[in-house]
Amino acid sequence: MKNKALFHIARRGELPWLKAWLIRGAAILLALLVCSLLMVLVTGLNPFDVYATMAYGVFGTARKTWVTFQKLAVLLGISLAVTPAFKMRFWNIGAEGQVMIGALACAAVMITLSGVITSNVVMILLMFIASLAAGALWGFLPAFFKSRWNTNETLFTLMMNYIAIQLCAFFIILWENPKGAGQIGIINAKTELGWLPSLAGQQYLIPILVVAILTVLLYVYLKYSKHGYEISVVGESERTARYAGIKVERVIVRTMVLSGAICGLVGMLLVGGTDHTLTTTLAGGRGFTAVMVSWLAKFNPIGMIFTSFLLVFLQLGAKEIASVFFLNESFADILTGVILFFIIGCEFFINYKIEFLKISKEA
Amino acid sequence: MEPVKNAVKMVGLTKHFGSVVANNAINLELHEGEILSLLGENGSGKTTLMNMLSGIYYPDAGQIYIHDKPVTIGSPKDAFANGIGMIHQHYKLVDVFTATENIILGLNEKGRLNLKEAGRKIKEISNKYGFEINPEQKVYDMSVSQKQTVEIIKVLYRGADILILDEPTAVLTPQETDKLFAVMRNMQKDGKSIIIITHKLHEVLEVSDRVAILRKGEYIGDVLTKDADQQSLTDMMVGRTVSLNINRPEPVDPKPRLEVKGLTVYDELGVKRLDDINFTAYSGEILGIAGIAGSGQRELLESISGLYPIAEGEIVYHNPKSEKDENLVGMDPMTITKAGISMAFVPEDRLGMGLVGSMGMTGNMMLRSWRNGKSFFVDKKAPEQLANEIWRDLEVVTPSTNFPVRRMSGGNVQKVLVGREIAQNPAVLMTAYAVRGLDINTSYTIYNLLTAEKMKGVAVIYVGEDLDVLLELCDRLVVLCGGKVSGVVDARTTNKRDVGVLMTRVGGNEHEK
Numbered sequence: 001m002k003n004k005a006l007f008h009i010a011r012r013g014e015l016p017w018l019k020a021w022l023i024r025g026a027a028i029l030l031a032l033l034v035c036s037l038l039m040v041l042v043t044g045l046n047p048f049d050v051y052a053t054m055a056y057g058v059f060g061t062a063r064k065t066w067v068t069f070q071k072l073a074v075l076l077g078i079s080l081a082v083t084p085a086f087k088m089r090f091w092n093i094g095a096e097g098q099v100m101i102g103a104l105a106c107a108a109v110m111i112t113l114s115g116v117i118t119s120n121v122v123m124i125l126l127m128f129i130a131s132l133a134a135g136a137l138w139g140f141l142p143a144f145f146k147s148r149w150n151t152n153e154t155l156f157t158l159m160m161n162y163i164a165i166q167l168c169a170f171f172i173i174l175w176e177n178p179k180g181a182g183q184i185g186i187i188n189a190k191t192e193l194g195w196l197p198s199l200a201g202q203q204y205l206i207p208i209l210v211v212a213i214l215t216v217l218l219y220v221y222l223k224y225s226k227h228g229y230e231i232s233v234v235g236e237s238e239r240t241a242r243y244a245g246i247k248v249e250r251v252i253v254r255t256m257v258l259s260g261a262i263c264g265l266v267g268m269l270l271v272g273g274t275d276h277t278l279t280t281t282l283a284g285g286r287g288f289t290a291v292m293v294s295w296l297a298k299f300n301p302i303g304m305i306f307t308s309f310l311l312v313f314l315q316l317g318a319k320e321i322a323s324v325f326f327l328n329e330s331f332a333d334i335l336t337g338v339i340l341f342f343i344i345g346c347e348f349f350i351n352y353k354i355e356f357l358k359i360s361k362e363a
Numbered sequence: 364m365e366p367v368k369n370a371v372k373m374v375g376l377t378k379h380f381g382s383v384v385a386n387n388a389i390n391l392e393l394h395e396g397e398i399l400s401l402l403g404e405n406g407s408g409k410t411t412l413m414n415m416l417s418g419i420y421y422p423d424a425g426q427i428y429i430h431d432k433p434v435t436i437g438s439p440k441d442a443f444a445n446g447i448g449m450i451h452q453h454y455k456l457v458d459v460f461t462a463t464e465n466i467i468l469g470l471n472e473k474g475r476l477n478l479k480e481a482g483r484k485i486k487e488i489s490n491k492y493g494f495e496i497n498p499e500q501k502v503y504d505m506s507v508s509q510k511q512t513v514e515i516i517k518v519l520y521r522g523a524d525i526l527i528l529d530e531p532t533a534v535l536t537p538q539e540t541d542k543l544f545a546v547m548r549n550m551q552k553d554g555k556s557i558i559i560i561t562h563k564l565h566e567v568l569e570v571s572d573r574v575a576i577l578r579k580g581e582y583i584g585d586v587l588t589k590d591a592d593q594q595s596l597t598d599m600m601v602g603r604t605v606s607l608n609i610n611r612p613e614p615v616d617p618k619p620r621l622e623v624k625g626l627t628v629y630d631e632l633g634v635k636r637l638d639d640i641n642f643t644a645y646s647g648e649i650l651g652i653a654g655i656a657g658s659g660q661r662e663l664l665e666s667i668s669g670l671y672p673i674a675e676g677e678i679v680y681h682n683p684k685s686e687k688d689e690n691l692v693g694m695d696p697m698t699i700t701k702a703g704i705s706m707a708f709v710p711e712d713r714l715g716m717g718l719v720g721s722m723g724m725t726g727n728m729m730l731r732s733w734r735n736g737k738s739f740f741v742d743k744k745a746p747e748q749l750a751n752e753i754w755r756d757l758e759v760v761t762p763s764t765n766f767p768v769r770r771m772s773g774g775n776v777q778k779v780l781v782g783r784e785i786a787q788n789p790a791v792l793m794t795a796y797a798v799r800g801l802d803i804n805t806s807y808t809i810y811n812l813l814t815a816e817k818m819k820g821v822a823v824i825y826v827g828e829d830l831d832v833l834l835e836l837c838d839r840l841v842v843l844c845g846g847k848v849s850g851v852v853d854a855r856t857t858n859k860r861d862v863g864v865l866m867t868r869v870g871g872n873e874h875e876k
Binding site: 236240 | 708710716717
C-alpha cells in the first residue's frame with residue numbers, strides 16, 4: 001500500500017490536570033524559545049534582555065505594578081461579564097458596547113448632576129445605578145429579541161456596539177470641555193465629585209477589589225446556584241431545559257441582563273475609578289479580548305485570572321520593549337501572536353493525542 | 364466441501380481506551396461470501412472492533428489479514444483501498460446534495476466531474492442488487508431507509524467487497540428490513556462478504572450464516588446459525604441463562620388515571636400531527652402505543668407532558684391522592700410539577716432531551732430536583748445519593764457519578780434516564796422507544812422495571828416499535844396511524860397481523876375493544 005498514514009489522531013480520555021498543566025507549561029517555554037530565535041535572527045537583540053524588559057514593563061516599579069493590576073481588573077471584569085452568556089451558548093460579542101454604554105451613563109451622571117448633588121456618596125451611588133442599568137439594557141435588548149423572534153444574537157450584539165460607541169461620540173461633542181476641544185477632558189477636575197476614593201493611598205485599589213469580589217461571586221453563582229445550573233442546561237440543549245421545566249426565554253433574558261450589567265459596572269469603574277473622562281476608545285477592544293480570555297479559561301472565573309493576566313502581561317510588556325529598544329510596535333505584536341499561537345495550539349494536544357503507527361512487518 | 368477462504372482474519376486485535384480494555388486479543392474470521400452476525404451486549408466492543416477494521420481506530424496490538432494478506436489499516440482510506448466499507452449507525456450525508464452527489468463525494472477521480480456517468484453507474488449497482496433509488500433525489504427528501512440505501516451504494520460504488528453494517532435495522536420498519544435483507548442476500552450471491560451488527564435475535568437467525576459473539580471485550584466464540592436459537596445465543600452473549608419470557612401479571616385494581624379526549628395538535632408548519640385522539644390510561648396497567656415511526660407518537664407524549672402546543676382537546680388527570688380531576692392542557696412542565704402531578708417521561712431523544720450529555724449522573728439527577736428547596740443554591744447531596752443508588756442498583760457502567768453521560772454506552776445512558784424517572788415515584792410513566800438500541804439483557808432490565816412500576820399502580824404508557832415486545836409486555840394497545848387512533852386492542856387476545864393491519868389503516872374504527 002502506498003500513502004500510508006504514519007500517525008493517527010485520537011481523542012483523549014480525561015487527562016489528569018497535572019499533565020494538562022505540564023503541556024501548557026511546555027507550550028509557553030516553546031513559545032518563548034521561538035520568540036527568542038526570532039529576536040536573535042531579526043533584531044540581533046539578546047532575548048534575555050528583552051524578556052527582562054518585558055517583566056520590567058509589567059512589574060518594574062510600584063506605579064507599573066498598579067497599572068498592571070488595574071488593567072488586569074478591567075479585562076478580567078469584562079471577561080467575567082461575558083462568561084455566563086457564553087456558558088449558555090449565547091454568543092455575546094457586545095461587551096465592548098455594554099462597557100461603553102455603562103461608561104456613558106456614568107459620565108452623564110457625573111456631568112449633568114455635578115451642580116445638583118454635592119455628596120460624593122450619593123453621586124457614586126447614582127453612577128453605579130445608572131451604569132448598571134445602561135449595561136443591563138444593552139444586554140436585555142438582544143436577549144429579548146432572541147427569545148421572542150429568535151434573532152441572531154451575534155449580529156445583534158455586534159451592531160449594538162456601534163450604537164453605543166456612536167452615542168458616546170455624540171455626547172462627547174455635546175459635553176465638550178473646553179468648547180471646541182472635541183473632547184470632554186477630566187470630569188469634575190476641581191471638585192473630584194464622583195471620583196472613586198483612594199483606598200490606603202491607592203487610587204486603583206477600589207476597582208481591583210471590586211473585580212476580585214466579583215470573580216468569587218461569579219464562580220459561586222455559576223457553580224452552585226440554581227441559576228448557574230439553569231444556564232448550563234440551557235447551554236447544552238434547549239429541549240432538555242424545557243423538558244426539565246426551565247423557562248428558557250427567561251433564563252436567556254436574565255443571564256444577558258446580568259452580563260450587560262457587569263459590563264456596565266466595568267464602564268463605571270473605568271470612568272469613575274481611573275480615567276475620569278469619556279473617550280470613544282475607552283474600552284479599547286477589550287470587549288473582544290475578553291471573549292478570548294473567557295474561552296481560554298474554559299469559562300472558569302478562577303482560570304480567567306490567569307488568562308487575563310497573560311494577555312495584560314503581553315500587552316504591557318510589548319509596549320515596554322517597543323519603547324526601550326526602539327522597536328516597531330509590530331514586532332511586539334509578532335511576539336504576542338507567537339505566544340498566543342502556542343498557548344491556544346497546545347489545547348489540541350490536551351484534547352487529542354497523536355498515535356504513531358507501528359508499521360507491521362510482513363508476517 | 365471446498366476449503367473456506369477468509370475475506371477478513373483478525374488475530375489478537377486489542378484496543379484500550381485509557382484504562383478500559385474495549386477489545387482484548389480478538390480473533391475473528393469472515394469467510395468469503397458469507398453473512399456474519401456480530402452479537403454482543405452494549406459495550407461488549409462490537410463497534411470498536413469494526414471501527415478498527417474500517418480505519419477509524421488503530422489497534423494497540425494484533426494483525427488484520429484481508430484475503431490472507433497482512434495489511435495495515437490506518438485510515439478509512441486504507442480501508443477502502445482494501446475493499447472494506449462500513450455503514451455506520453448514524454448516516455453521514457449532506458442534506459442538500461442529491462444521492463449521486465453524496466455518493467461521489469470525496470472520490471478523487473481524474474478528469475471532469477461527470478454526474479451523468481456516476482448516475483448511470485449508480486443505476487447499474489441498484490439494478491444488480493435490487494435497491495430502489497432515484498439518483499437525483501435530494502437527501503432531505505429521503506426517508507431513513509432511503510438514506511441508508513445511499514450509504515450502502517456509496518461503499519459499493521467505491522468497490523467494497525467486504526461490508527460492515529452497524530445496526531442497520533434499528534431505524535427501519537419490518538417491511539424495510541425485509542427489503543434490506545433481500546439486498547444483502549443478493550450481495551452475498553455476488554460474492555460479497557458481510558458483517559452485520561444487530562441486537563434483534565430473530566433477524567440474526569433470519570439473515571446470517573454464522574454468528575460471532577463478543578462479551579465484555581472478549582471473543583466468546585462462533586456458531587453456525589442453523590445450530591443456534593434465540594435462547595442459546597442469548598446465553599452465550601450474556602454468559603448465563605436469561606429468561607426470554609416477559610412476565611405479564613394481570614393489572615390490579617385498574618382505575619382511570621389519564622384521559623385523553625379529542626386531542627388535536629399542529630406542528631410549527633401547520634401540519635396536523637394528531638387528529639382527535641381519544642384513549643384512557645389506567646393505573647396498574649401498561650398501555651402500549653403501536654404505530655409506524657412518525658405516526659404521532661412523539662407529539663402525543665410531548666403534548667401530555669406539556670412540551671407541545673395543543674390546539675384542541677383535553678388531557679384529564681385523575682389525581683389518586685386528592686381524587687381531583689385536572690386538565691393538563693395549557694400547562695408547561697413546571698406548572699404540572701407544581702400542581703403536584705407526578706409524571707415521568709423517558710423521551711425518545713435521550714441525550715438531546717432527557718439528559719444533559721456533558722454532565723455526569725449527579726448533574727442529570729438534578730434535572731428533576733434542581734428546583735427543590737427555597738435556597739438560591741442547588742442541593743447536590745440528594746442527587747448525588749440518588750446517582751449512587753442508580754449506579755449500584757441498575758449496574759450502570761461508569762467510572763464515577765461525574766463522568767459525562769454522553770461518553771457512556773447507549774444502554775447505560777438509558778439506565779440513568781429510566782432510573783431517574785422511576786425514582787420520582789410517578790403516577791404516570793411515559794416511555795418512548797425505551798429499549799431502542801439496547802441489548803437483550805438491558806432491554807429485559809427495562810421491561811422488568813416497567814412491570815414493577817405497573818404493579819405499584821403506576822399508569823405506564825409504552826411507545827414501542829417491536830410488535831413482539833408490545834404484545835408480550837403491554838396490557839392494552841393503542842394503535843396510531845397518521846396521527847389518528849386506528850384501534851385500541853387487548854394485547855392478550857390480538858395478534859401481530861391484526862395490529863400490523865391497524866398500523867397501516869388510516870382512520871380506522873376507533874374504540875374497538
